[in-house]
Amino acid sequence: MKSFENINVRSVKEAVGLLQKFNGEKKTAQVVSGGTELLQLMKERVATPQYLINLKTIPGLSYIKEERSGFRIGALTTLTEIEENKSVQEKLLFLSQAAGEAASPQLRNAGTIGGNICQRPFCWYFRSASFTCLRKGGELCYAVTGDSRFHAILGGGPSYIVHPSDMAPALIAFGARIKIAGPAGEKTIPLEKFFVLPQVDYKRENILQPGEIVTEIQIPHPRTGSKGFYHKVRERQAWDHPIVSVSTVLQAKDGTCQEARVVLGGVAPVPWRAAKAEAFLRGKKVDEAAARQAGEIALDGARPMKDNGYKVGLAKSLIQRALLASV
């Protein structure tokens, strides 16, 4: 690991100020919370920041608050805290499950929700210091010619990473919003607008600008009558990223869908909202045929690479199963 200076900050404002200052001085600085993700990148010398701004010393950034409008979760809340929170378990359908299936118990004890959403890709070409890939300033996405078994089938090009977060697709299924602090103050946007497709900018996974920090996730209460389903398919049942994950929230009456959210993980460079499938489902009786067709629509336009074609059928069958389980 390259040596660095650690700075403990006391407030978000101080952190934002430091980020701006270092950016202005052309110095590299990164914020760190749980450290489970950044430390790996630093050990592998994929990230070599000169300064680490430690957010853990900021009081009051770790909380789960239930309000009339919904839940507010502080960015420094650990995945274990979300997994074990009683209200989350009772009211947010599968969010506790999604948190509990991420990473491993040790990583969930340290890793935070803010960090989870801001993860860099786990593509092996990106993670290895031996490859200067497109996303690291090189000219190639090595997955195109190399081993693409875990890469994107949707939304890829020119980079084909899949977004590694388990929490993001689940949160988007709930219609979560994300609060960002920056030099110009605070803003809150829908979480799905936080992520960036490679065709927009292949060097970043999200919209955060220098000086900006994620401070809070807001999750509205699911509408009355909503049912959810979450399933993460992976090779190893702990400490593994999804091959494909599905998060669905469905509001139905007498088997007829009124509102649906279908979000896939592990298939695209961003958490992949299957908006056309959602629109198709609205007003439909959710039966075998409709569920199957929703899966077909969601994967319409999938462009598998050399090694990841199996994900297409897998995603379709997962959607079908999720929808049938949600009515």
Add this chain to the structure above:
Amino acid sequence: MAQKEFSVVGKRITRIDAYERVTGQAQYTGDIQLAGMLYARLLRSPHPHARVVSIDTSKAEKLAGVKAVIHHQNAQVPWASGGHTHRRYIFNNPVRFVGDAVAAVAATDRHIAEEALGLIEVKYEKLPHVLDPNEALKPGAPKISTDGNLSVGKGNFSAPIAEQWGDLEKGFKEADRIFEDTYISKHVNNAQLEPRASVAKWEGGKLTVWASTQGVSNARTDIAKDLGLPLSKVRVICKYMGAGFGNKNQAQDYDLMAAVLAKVTGQPVKVEFTREDDFIGMHGRWASEQHYKIGVKRDGTITAVELDAVTNVGAYRKQSGNLSGTDFYQIPNFKKVVKPVHTNTVVGANYRAPAYPQSVFGFASFLDQIAHEMGINPLEMFLKNRVRLYANKTPFTSNFLEECAVEGAKKVGWKEKWHKAGAAAGPKKHGIGMALGGYPFRPGLGAAAIRVNPDGTAHVLVGVTDIGTGAKTTMAIIAAEALGIPLNQIQLTNGDTDVTPYSVGESGSRTTPFTGPAVIAAAEDVRKLIFNVAAPQLKAKAEDLDLRDGKVFVKSNPSQSLPLGRAVARSGELIGRATTNPTFKGLAGKSFAAHFAEVEVDSRTGHVKITRYVAVHDSGTIINRLAAESQIKGGVVQGIGMALTEELLIDRFTAIPLNPSYRDAKVPTHLEVPEIEVVFIEHPDPYGPFGGKVVGEPPITPAVATVANAIFNATGKRIKELPITPDKILRAAQV
């Protein structure tokens, strides 16, 4: 040895060093701190095949804290145990795989050493490379070794490895049906818990190396030979180890690098590997492509087997590259040709039962498939063809393979649960599978000394290292049993070439069969001395005395007794010693096993859940039940990993390993492993110490095939290439 009631042997004994290990008091190699010690890190080749044109270390050497940089020009040290067929050096030119060591830096701290690696300027001239063993055998393929890519053997290794008996042509003529197919296994890393480290220190012309090795004696021999030192000028110490599974045999290149750096700097040096170093720089299990032709009678009896295979031994031939999975079957006519092939990839060498699990996967999967195609129950197929005579001619010292299979089938409920492959309805499909396995049990050279102290305790000295198998405890149990004193009166010192007697090396499941008899003989030796000094004190003849529970007594009148300590007191101490070298005449030794697994395969996701696992073993008498059960479970876990998830992936264009980490190479976690039910079929072997055979390596051998056969029974689709990951199951389902 006549069967008798044991006082310690066969019980469930907690490790004698468990407390030190779990409280962090145990000093592993990486924990060793010496005054003035430097830290070393390695620079590895980024190219699969390249000539090192020049190395400029001036910038690295200028970095404050850097004390020495060594490479092929200033440290041309041969690495004897690194290559069986060619002279291999600690730094080679050309470099032959991504990860081949190029230079090592010693500095005052780890981070400086690591920083310095980036300042070494190496000019490479890239050479053509080849990754696939079949490509490597083609004429015109890039030559990795001067003699070509089919590894040329010497000593015990012939090239290609060939074995033959009976009359193959006749065997196939006798067959009612002949089947042919190919099975493929991949490179998997040993993934032992303890990362590699070595500490070297010179004192008055004598070198001491704290190594993490599966053999202090042969590590010393190798280090002395490689550095041109008299044997007496090298001391190797290994007290605690966090496993190796065959990739820490003897001395490794980094032990020699530590020694050279310590010599150059005049300071002790610790070399440490990162986990990535470990995955790419050392070795894993050789991958294989196994082509079988099998002839069978209508009733399923095998008449002939022909195996034509290539194994990928990587850039250097470190060990055999053989495939021995046919060992567990009675094959009247047999021919095997295994070609160990060089490629520009990480070395394929020893990993727990080196030639077995990949090869049992191939053969037992194919036999299971043949049973399916002929409408024979696999249990019947395996029982019918189980081995009776080794290589169709030599009787075994003991063989309870049939009992293993019958007992296991009963326990798992084979009769009720087995169904036709792929017969289950619904998305979650139940499957059950089995396979046979085991590992050779060989006798050989062992040595031990036992000192009996005037306080009645005994101090056992053995050269063995405890690589994680509980060998220290096993030796203490054997000593307590043979001496006749309680286990808590035994102390044990191991793994120090200046202090402890010779040991052959803790690999090949040799520890108990080689050193166990020596401990028994040393105990018998010191008992004679004890009885001699006790005889006048008890006013009896030495031959009329016995020792049990720490008391020396007259056999005909046990109340006429003396505490052991009192008997010894006047002698100061008594030392017994023995070197033993038992042999089997006209016999072959083997531990046997039959494994059974039940799985649930989700046909929608390709997920395999192992719901039950039964492992039945014939290892003769069990010395320590707790340790033996743990060994079986550990072997099964590794087999499950190899069957379902583990593979070191190499990028096909750059030859760079893609997943050299626990996270990405997918070593199994607790969630992949069911409760493993271990059963021992316990009949004492006439040749083993207290009737014990071997335990360490057998359990991994049938595990991969057992899981694979259960998956087939569930899905009706045969996956012929490891690991059986969800993508393969989903693809097979579409066919």
